[in-house]
Amino acid sequence: MFENLSQRLSATINKLRGRARLTEENIRESLREVRVALLEADVALPVVQAVIERIKVRAVGQDVLRSLSPGQTLVKVVQQELASVMGTANADLNFATQPPAVILMAGLQGAGKTTTVAKLARHLQERRKKKVMVVSCDVYRPAAIEQLQTLAGQVGALFHPSEPGQAPVTIAERALDAARKNFADVLIVDTAGRLAIDAALMEEVAAIHAALKPIETLFVVDAMTGQDAANTAKAFS
Numbered sequence: 001m002f003e004n005l006s007q008r009l010s011a012t013i014n015k016l017r018g019r020a021r022l023t024e025e026n027i028r029e030s031l032r033e034v035r036v037a038l039l040e041a042d043v044a045l046p047v048v049q050a051v052i053e054r055i056k057v058r059a060v061g062q063d064v065l066r067s068l069s070p071g072q073t074l075v076k077v078v079q080q081e082l083a084s085v086m087g088t089a090n091a092d093l094n095f096a097t098q099p100p101a102v103i104l105m106a107g108l109q110g111a112g113k114t115t116t117v118a119k120l121a122r123h124l125q126e127r128r129k130k131k132v133m134v135v136s137c138d139v140y141r142p143a144a145i146e147q148l149q150t151l152a153g154q155v156g157a158l159f160h161p162s163e164p165g166q167a168p169v170t171i172a173e174r175a176l177d178a179a180r181k182n183f184a185d186v187l188i189v190d191t192a193g194r195l196a197i198d199a200a201l202m203e204e205v206a207a208i209h210a211a212l213k214p215i216e217t218l219f220v221v222d223a224m225t226g227q228d229a230a231n232t233a234k235a236f237s
């Protein structure tokens with residue numbers, strides 16, 4: 001996206017050469033290029049509008065830097081605003097609780113929840129020196145529990161066995177008990193995915209959430225989901 005954007009911008013930026021200052025008038029064309037590039041990259045329209053507005057205010061306002069040309073100034077503002085959309089802070093996982101800290105995984109079918117459970121378990125064990133237990137509450141998809149068991153074996157995490165005949169909330173409660181008894185620092189709870197947001201899935205995740213009071217609930221999305229991820233995330237709260 002950024003490559004595409006810089007190509008689009010360079011032509012209009014060149015036209016700014018020699019301008020003493022940036023005005024709403026002379027940056028209009030450049031802003032249009034930014035807008036198109038963001039929309040093509042599947043950024044949600046309200047986000048695009050907000051970004052464009054902030055760039056405009058900053059470029060025309062007091063932020064213009066004396067040491068840079070107007071074109072460079074605009075590029076810098078665009079770059080900073082895009083970076084801030086991507087997020088400046090990378091929130092760390094929160095472990096400030098009486099162990100075991102419970103991490104609940106949520107997301108649509110095939111988003112990568114189970115794989116992420118294993119990756120996260122490995123990360124927490126190797127980098128954070130945590131003792132990690134994992135459990136699957138996916139009693140619907142055949143072999144979902146075995147899938148997690150295999151992955152847990154590969155990353156060397158404790159695995160709490162569950163059965164397809166058990167209720168997800170019961171599995172979750174028993175796993176929490178087992179995690180305590182094994183002095184695990186972290187319990188990662190894998191849940192079932194659904195093709196789309198449906199009421200039953202939401203209720204089940206909510207019930208597990210209520211039973212375990214997880215310190216973190218991680219919402220896993222496929223990178224290809226695009227702007228609909230924002231809607232799905234909202235539905236899952």
Ligand SMILES: Nc1nc2c(ncn2[C@@H]2O[C@H](COP(=O)(O)OP(=O)(O)OP(=O)(O)O)[C@@H](O)[C@H]2O)c(=O)[nH]1
Nearest residue numbers: 108109110111112113114115116138141192193194
């Ligand atoms: N390329 C790629 N594939 C991934 C990644 N994470 C998971 N997968 C693959 O995507 C598929 C689904 O991953 P899972 O982790 O089983 O997804 P899930 O959300 O647990 O799926 P359900 O439990 O069926 O809802 C598997 O074939 C994974 O190997 C990733 O980061 N990159």
Ligand SMILES: [Mg+2]
Nearest residue numbers: 113114138144
């Ligand atoms: Mg899964």
